[in-house]
Each structure stands twice: as structure tokens, then as C-alpha cells.
Amino acid sequence: MYKVFVNDIPIILSTKKDLGEKYISIPLKEAKFKRIIKKINKGKLLYVNLYHDKKEKLLKHLFKKLPVVTAGGGLVLNPHNEVLFIYRNGRWDLPKGKVEKNESIETGAIREVEEETGVKNLRITKFLQTTYHVFQRKGRYKLKVTYWYEMTTDYDGELVPEESEGIMKVKWKDMAKAQKALKKSYANIKLLFPEEILPVHSKNGISQV
Known part of the structure; x- marks a missing residue:
């Protein structure tokens, strides 16, 4: 099963035709992806399941639906076990960006x-997971595939937000402050954190299946 986020609403990709009464299930090969995205953005769809009987074909068919942008990002920890957050577009996020050719x-x-x-x-300590979300550039929908890594650093110098990328703040946050920040973050970012520090509504909300 995969989750492809449109804002904070997940489109589910699965091998199951039936995920329950609230889900609209559509064969992945037949799905009009852009139409589905528009309906989600208008609040007309909340629960969508796109299915295919072969798990290995799910991403293959997804990548045919939209142009793919490959990105890499980090959940960065310092020696105090604080997490590095950025603040952009009114939400707390983790640093990430497009991988160059x-x-x-x-x-x-x-x-x-x-x-x-x-x-x-920075040093990569382990791979965490891959997240998928839809974004729009110049009127075109694209699929960002982000590969996330846990990273560590002993850096204790100045934090410098990249303002040209719309980043307003960069902050180290302990786990209590991270939990608070996640209340104003994105559903795909919450997937990277241990469940015990997630805000309560995220554990049982629409972002979880």
C-alpha cells in the first residue's frame, strides 16, 4: 500500500479492491488522476483507493500518470536529540529538495x-522511507517522490534559512516542541516520526489508514 498526498488527503494505492464503505475504489490503470486531484482540492473527494492486483505494478502505473520529480530530504538530529525544522508557507516542514542530474x-x-x-x-545514518505528494507548478500537476534519510550532525553554528526558497525560519526542536510543530505540518512529514510523539489527532485522523 502507498499513500499519495494531495495537500493532506491521501490517495491510496493498494492491491485491495475494497477498503471499506467510505472509499471510492477505481482500477489504477483506468484512473483519471488529474480529475481525481481536482475533486480532492475542491473537497468533493476524501477517500480514494486506486487498486491493481499486482503490487509491483502500483508505482509503475502511478509514474505514468504525472511527471515525476525526484527529491531527497533529511530528518536531522543533533547531539541533544533535537530535530531540525524549517518554516515555510505557514507550516513546519523538514528540509528537502530536488535531486540534480x-x-x-x-x-x-x-x-x-x-x-x-x-x-x-551532515552524516546519513539510515534510510527512513519514501513519500509521495502532488504539487502544482505553472498550472501543471507533478508528483514529487521524496527519499528521506535520518541524518546526524555535530554542527552548533548559525542556522541560515534559504529565503530564496521561501523559508522563513530554521529551528532545532526537542521532542516536545517537535510534537507541537507537527500540529502545523504536513501529513507526509508526520509519517517520518515515531507514533509516540505524533499529535493525537494525527494517529486517528484522515492521514492514517
């Missing part, structure tokens, strides 16, 4: 974190 995803993820926050001495 001929650049590995890991290298791109580290570069983007450095550029967006000013933090250096």
Missing part, C-alpha cells in the same frame, strides 16, 4: 539540507 539521491539530500538550513557536517 547525475547526482545521487543521498548526495542531493545532504546538499539540500545544507542549502536550506546552513547546517553542515
